[in-house]
Amino acid sequence: MLKIAIIGFGNLGQSLAKTFAHLGHIVLAHSRCEHSKMAQDLGISYFSNPQELCEQNPQVILLCTSIISTESVLKSLPLQSLTHDTLFVDMLPVKEFSKALLLKMLPSNLAVVCTNPMFGVERGKHEWNGSFLVYEKVRIGSDSVGISLCDNFLNIFEKEGCRMVEVSCSVQDKYVAGSQFITHTVGRVLEKLTLESTPINTKGYETLLDLVDNTAGDSFDLYCELFIYNKNAFEMFDRLDLAFNTLKKQLFGHLHDIVRKQLFDSAEKVHAEYMVCNPSHNGAALRSHSQVLNQKAHISEHYDDKSMLKIAIVGFGNFGQFLAKTIIRQGHKVLAYSRSDYYDVAQEMGVIYLSDVEALCEEHPEVMLFCTSILSTEKVLRSFPVQRLMRNTLFVDVLSVKEFPRNLFLQKLPLDFDILCTHPMFGPESGKNGWNALPFVYDKVRVGSDKSRVSLCDRFLDIFALEGCRMVEMSCSEHDRHAAGSQFITHTIGRVLEKLGLESTPILPNGYKALLNLVENTVGDSFDLYHGLFMYNVNAIDQLNRLDMAFNSLKEQFLRRLHGVVHSQHFENASRTLLPNHPENAAPLRR
């Protein structure tokens, strides 16, 4: 067991003290503020005076101080009287700086290890298992006592399940400082938005909530220090600003496109009429009748069970295809129709692809599943020959906003069609390993009371229930209230971060890993989807503004802090040079 003195008894110091004491080590602590009650509760000895702490001859002195205070803390220690074998370990988040400082301040007989624990952001959970502990043995004596003391100390973390990585401080800074700074910045901006958990959180939104939890608990001092002592921080802040502005320009540009299109609608109409007369110019050229018949014959061999549904997917893009895979696997018959030609993709999946909407309706699917983009749904529905469908066809949509398709279906569909509005709260990335426990929201907007209609709706819902989805029945308006804000923010953050071109590093702090996942989850989606969230969420502009304000307020907080630092430096320099009674000027004058 080791005798470990922790200097700096803040969040990190207390968390480490708890674990060390739990493992049976003797723990001593000292900090700027009075923490003796807390120390007593943890069963460790607290010293308000650092000299007295050092008189206890700790084997390890662990610096958990803020970056800015470390130099003065070291000055307050009786360094010359420490025993030859004392090992100094620091846990500062910027490594080149701390290494240089320790080498400058400590007598050469004292050993130095610089570490960077990557479990800081997981502090709330007291979980070290699987997190990285990155370290450099900066100065370890060659005698066996010094070597084994260092190994014993590092073993504590290894035994707790930390992934130990030995690299130089400069490499640590390269890998870690940048990613930590971005993670903390995003966490703090989001904290200002006071995000709230909803009953239908997506994985992406939960990532954001976790991030806020994990970063907002850290002191603002720590965050500022990451900025001040990280050479690249200013540039990163600028890039974040630029990325956000570029995204806003993109959104507003699209908005302008739409308005312009509406204004010049008549020209579009002429073009559309031309396309009808010249179908070969259409991207989804009509397939030959025999091609489609062959495909149907092939598929109907596998489709004889009457309990299975015949589902027509309208809009066979990214999400339509993703859903089709599971629906087909469950044995249902799937037809698809889309603007573009997906014949080959469909054939490979065992889906019958029809590029003619009339032909699709004449197949009499029991369910029409709309997987079109939010922006195009109205146009697609308007051009639908619904009179060719069977009565009691169930219309389902999966749009990421819900009140809009609900109202659209209610307005446009005759009363003998049923309406089920749904939102699978996952996508091809977050649902790639199965849909178990992922939320599936639905609202039976209009389902006829007779048995067959009720059963058709339930059999459709069973597709998702069977995959283990968490089935949440909720009105469309309640869905929009819960989801629209959280989704728009999640997608916006994902897209801003995408623009930064964040890179994976061999040492991934957990918070940063979560950001990389978020980017992966959101950028796979089309810009149309994101734009749909923006257009059909009445609060989107407000949310964009709030995000803007949060970012600006963080910048302002920074600016004030930087101003404070520079001001006090100047003031101090000035008093050193100008005031004859300043302590530093006093000696020469006396002489």
Ligand code: NAP
């Ligand atoms: P999307 O960009 O929202 O939609 C693409 C689909 O819309 C394609 O099938 C596309 O047809 C069709 N489309 C776009 N513009 C059209 C137009 N002018 N006329 C006719 N069709 C048009 O991407 P998505 O990810 O596939 O999403 C589909 C729907 O699912 C959206 O409403 C989305 O909100 C919802 N959703 C998506 C996810 C997800 O994670 N991706 C999750 C839940 C719900 P072509 O491909 O033939 O051009």
